[in-house]
Amino acid sequence: MVENNSAVTSQPAGFARRTLFAGSTAVAAVAVLGTVAPAQAAGAVFRHGVASGDPLPGAVILWTRVTVAEDAGPGSGIGDATAVRWEIATDAGFGAVAASGTVTASADTDHTVKVDATGLTPGQDYFYRFIAHGETSPVGRTRTAPAPDDEVDRLRLGLVSCANWEAGWFGSYRHLAARTDLDAIVHLGDYLYEYGRGKYTGRNGAVRVHDPANEILTLTDYRTRHGQYKTDPDLMALHAAVPFICTWDDHESADNSWRDGAENHDPATEGPWVDRKAASTRAYLEWMPVRATRADGEVQIYRRLRFGTLAELSMLDLRSYRDEEAGPIAGWRHADDPSRTITGRAQMDWLTAGLTSSPTRWKLVGNSVMVAPLVFPPLEAATTQAITEALGIPQGGITVNGDQWDGYTADRTTLFRAITDNAVNDVVFLTGDIHTSWAADLPLNSANYPGGPTVGAEFVIPSVTSSSVGDLLKMPARTASVPAEEAIKAANHHLRYVELDSHGFGVLEVTATQTQMDWFYVADVTDPATGVRHGASFAVPAGGRLEPRPAPIL
Known part of the structure; x- marks a missing residue:
């Protein structure tokens, strides 16, 4: 399912003349993403990983799939509906959560989850994760697009x-x-x-x-x-x-x-x-x-x-x-x-x-x-x-x-x-x-x-x-x-x-x-x-x- 959610905290100033994905945030991302093989980090619930896409100046799609039971694999058409919490933050430790919410994953969508996280700051590095069945997903890194009038190098x-x-x-x-x-x-x-x-x-x-x-x-x-x-x-x-x-x-x-x-x-x-x-x-x-x-x-x-x-x-x-x-x-x-x-x-x-x-x-x-x-x-x-x-x-x-x-x-x-x-x-x-x-x-x-x-x-x-x-x-x-x-x-x-x-x-x-x-x-x-x-x-x-x-x- 796709959800819009705009519960946002304040963010840093604009993006003008910046280079995309630059600075300390990218370094932090390497530490988070580069030390554990995704197949190992995915665990039992989030075994298909996480993804993001279609970055806009104030929004980005966040994606995952939850495995609610061993027999509820992709295409099975079975498995109970489950609540999935999502969070997107400006820091890899999620001390500054910019938006969050809860969605329901069900067999109707093959237990996939798509969130259109809105109300974000243009040109901002973000980290995101999902929580379900007592397990936290691997942390993903994403970025919103710059504002339309930003001069990007x-x-x-x-x-x-x-x-x-x-x-x-x-x-x-x-x-x-x-x-x-x-x-x-x-x-x-x-x-x-x-x-x-x-x-x-x-x-x-x-x-x-x-x-x-x-x-x-x-x-x-x-x-x-x-x-x-x-x-x-x-x-x-x-x-x-x-x-x-x-x-x-x-x-x-x-x-x-x-x-x-x-x-x-x-x-x-x-x-x-x-x-x-x-x-x-x-x-x-x-x-x-x-x-x-x-x-x-x-x-x-x-x-x-x-x-x-x-x-x-x-x-x-x-x-x-x-x-x-x-x-x-x-x-x-x-x-x-x-x-x-x-x-x-x-x-x-x-x-x-x-x-x-x-x-x-x-x-x-x-x-x-x-x-x-x-x-x-x-x-x-x-x-x-x-x-x-x-x-x-x-x-x-x-x-x-x-x-x-x-x-x-x-x-x-x-x-x-x-x-x-x-x-x-x-x-x-x-x-x-x-x-x-x-x-x-x-x-x-x-x-x-x-x-x-x-x-x-x-x-x-x-x-x-x-x-x-x-x-x-x-x-x-x-x-x-x-x-x-x-x-x-x-x-x-x-x-x-x-x-x-x-x-x-x-x-x-x-x-x-x-x-x-x-x-x-x-x-x-x-x-x-x-x-x-x-x-x-x-x-x-x-x-x-x-x-x-x-x-x-x-």
């Missing part, structure tokens, strides 16, 4: 996507949790995977196995799978260390999902899509620290978060409203169809209105599938219109992946035109989905790059564990994939960086002068103690285009 975000339990260990989460400089984690989708046991693994098979064993279809199934993922110690540590800002992609429901179905859903044997979608949505909203329901009761996960005058982050939902992906042959004839949509009309209007009216320096877009054109070869529209009409090849070239914005070019044109027509600067798309790493300028017409106008840049992060191109090739890293990377860049000049092998995460730093993405890669997803290395860095100067950087920002 820096915003630093961790970026992750595509974490497949069976493909490996979540070392990327562990390395992010060890940092003390992050203001939030942006999860760009595929937080979990729906496949049955052994149906989608890594290059060496299943490192660990999914629960339940079957492909998840029902509310019980989705709850069980969410519960399993929340027991991963590295994911638990990251949730406890920093607030999450999430959107879903397809695997939170089913592969290649769209408005009325999914490629990985057969109504004849798996029942109506509307039932499966409702089950996956309900479980997601129960188990994730997100605000996703409108005042009229309709679920809406696209939303906007602001960080002072520095940046505004628009999180998209590119699954709930899209038309079905067109196939690789017939799809070439339909990619330019203006009636086809990936966003839906209401979300597109919301997105373009937000970008064109934003008062912040940077306009960030949390985007679950790649927006940059990826085609072979890019065709110049003025001289290839006859070929386009005769063969059905989109004017941008032959689409490689119709699941991306390439399969919905009319929507992309509408978005890009809104940006250029309104002279919007400093737009950066943050993307997951394709298990590989990319940095791209976003040309209005890719065939005219670099001479023509660009509308912004895109940073695509690799998967946490899900199979990369290199995994699928089953060749040693940085061998067969390297010529493929060079061929892709040769055919798509706006793609400035492509890395097809590695798993890992991104760290994005936003300042008034530039936005820089640092890619970090883990050594081996099959090793729970894997190390990490810096892979590459690119930055977008304010008003400019992508530039390589020699080192990460530390």
Whole structure:
């Protein structure tokens, strides 16, 4: 259940010109969070840890799940209702409690608890905990967003996507949790995977196995799978260390999902899509620290978060409203169809209105599938219109992946035109989905790059564990994939960086002068103690285009 509670004590003064998550509070957080493994600290009642999310200037979502009995596990649908006390404080010892309250956890919400703790101070570090059945949860750390008019020096975000339990260990989460400089984690989708046991693994098979064993279809199934993922110690540590800002992609429901179905859903044997979608949505909203329901009761996960005058982050939902992906042959004839949509009309209007009216320096877009054109070869529209009409090849070239914005070019044109027509600067798309790493300028017409106008840049992060191109090739890293990377860049000049092998995460730093993405890669997803290395860095100067950087920002 979600509760609003604004019993607040007085707090320190404002946030202007501060760096987020700085100072002694972060040091205290290390002492609290870094000395006990979350799986040990969770105990019998709070065995799924704690989490926070969607920080606003005066509020943040707090989350946990209580296990009221051994047989009342996730998805069981049983167990008595129980009172759960929550507290949020400005100090790790909870001597200065800022807000508190009591909520009821019941089987109706799978014994999950979501509290919208309100009345908080903007730009403030906080610690939070839950108490139930005589046990106190692990202590989590979170932070509210700065006030809208605060001048923030820096915003630093961790970026992750595509974490497949069976493909490996979540070392990327562990390395992010060890940092003390992050203001939030942006999860760009595929937080979990729906496949049955052994149906989608890594290059060496299943490192660990999914629960339940079957492909998840029902509310019980989705709850069980969410519960399993929340027991991963590295994911638990990251949730406890920093607030999450999430959107879903397809695997939170089913592969290649769209408005009325999914490629990985057969109504004849798996029942109506509307039932499966409702089950996956309900479980997601129960188990994730997100605000996703409108005042009229309709679920809406696209939303906007602001960080002072520095940046505004628009999180998209590119699954709930899209038309079905067109196939690789017939799809070439339909990619330019203006009636086809990936966003839906209401979300597109919301997105373009937000970008064109934003008062912040940077306009960030949390985007679950790649927006940059990826085609072979890019065709110049003025001289290839006859070929386009005769063969059905989109004017941008032959689409490689119709699941991306390439399969919905009319929507992309509408978005890009809104940006250029309104002279919007400093737009950066943050993307997951394709298990590989990319940095791209976003040309209005890719065939005219670099001479023509660009509308912004895109940073695509690799998967946490899900199979990369290199995994699928089953060749040693940085061998067969390297010529493929060079061929892709040769055919798509706006793609400035492509890395097809590695798993890992991104760290994005936003300042008034530039936005820089640092890619970090883990050594081996099959090793729970894997190390990490810096892979590459690119930055977008304010008003400019992508530039390589020699080192990460530390």
